[in-house]
Amino acid sequence: MPEKYSSIPIRVNMRIKFELNKTEFIIRIIKQSNNIYQPSYICETDQAAMVYSTPTAAINETYKKLFNVQTRYSGPLVMGFDDEKIAEELQVGVLFFPFKISVHNITVFIFALGSSTLEELNFAGTGYQSSFSHKFRGKQSLIVQSILKDKCQIDIYQQAEKIQTYSGVSPKDVWSKLKILNNIDEKELFGINNRHVIMAIQNYIDKPLCCVTDWSNVQIMIQAFEQCLKRKILVAGLNWNLFFIEWKNQQSSIIELSSHLTWVYSENYEFIDRELQAWR
Template sequence: MFIQNHKRQLLAPGIIIQKLHYGPFAVSWWVFIKTKSTQNKQTCIPIRVNMRIKFELNQKEFIIRVVDNNWKPGYVCELDTEAIIYSTSSAAINETYKKIFDVKTRFSRPSVLGFDNEIMVEQLWAEVLFFPFQIIIQDITIFVIALGSSDRVEWNFAGPGYHSSFFHKYHGQRSLIYQLIINMEYRIDIYHQENKIQTYTGKSPNDVWTKLNILKSHNGKDLFGLCNQLIIEAIRNYIKIPYCKACDWNNVEIMTHAFEKHLKRRISVVNLNFLLNGNNNQQLLSNFLPTLLLYIQQILNLPTLY
């Protein structure tokens, strides 16, 4: 059965949560589909926490709500008095429908969440600052969660803040391979289900991947996604238009990199950590450096902080 044949309404778009949509399990919070507005190219749609969708089936109003279910999306049908959290939206609607009408039915996730409705998709895109990428390298689907830049040509200018992930077997179990660049060091965290079971670090993509006993025939840069032309171009654009979110103000790693790259030659600051110390922010904003902060905002394209 197709829900798109029934009247649907997005009651609430929900919210984007940094640790979920751009963290280790971000791959669970985004869906890639093709739409007419993108000329049948893949587009990325967020599954937002507390988004609520209403539709009518068999003269009954069903409302699906998205919740955080241990780092992954959970789905509750508000018509279900038991308020069971399901792992998929289709299961939430199918099981609730069966309870009410004692009849089996089957709905697919994109239609339940409204991802086939361009108006609803536009609403879900609102205020999203970064859309992840999905690329395929030798039959491995790599999810690029966030970008970061450096002056390292051999890394195709990727740098701190870059995150990517993919699923692969590790010690015989399907695991999440979460890859990061932190302080010019490459790190791989291995997750089984929601538990981190191993961490590796190295000086380069190839260096860190030599420490894992899997995917030996693959190049480390490829596995990080750094050789893909789409990602290379995205990093180039990221470098041209540096962007920091308001929530990055207290992130010393991101702000230090931005400071070194864009501000160090223009201003004189004795201790950047002092500027980034949350205890000092209010004092700085209200008394000492309002002009400097405005200058930083303009250069780094920061949202207004006060």
């Protein structure tokens, strides 16, 4: 079976306006506090502002209220996500967009990347997350898979409430604790055997994370910090971003690293080589 792959060019608070039956519709993407792993959708044309789990439901239910007909529209198509030019424009300046792959007719969403030196995980690592919907204990559930620092974890949600957590040293180990989908390779379920995922992880590893012009971009800077600095900095709660802000605002183009790190460390702090090398 050929691999299926598609990018999902969405972000929280993004609003898309379009016209159906000579009526203006506006779909807004939101993040609900009780389920950070799945986007929700509001059609602002509907004064009731109902929250829906898919753009298709938001559009069709609002259309039905307005015109009292059962016309069906595909949400992603109406919103223009099938148009390559629109998708490319939406991705400009964004380091990573979630995307979906098909694994044995299961749609798996890859919504966060992380890397490691572990070849057996195809170099996926801490921070990597994927999810899909499937029945668990007889009820439709959201299954969230995560690779953490020293384990793999599966969290299961039903109606936005976490009902179960499983942990193991590998995808195979953690999936052995569930009584579902045991006929599918565990790495495939995590998504890390998929060539598009492998390519995305490799790009995540290889791509230069940021340049001076990116230092005001919080999303880019947080990713750079997570990948390059976080595990090598010994001081918890450090205001690391202040260093880059002060450096960018200074008049001189030359900076002496150790002395200027006093912007974020105490004056008498003693650095070890590993920590200084991380800043360099």
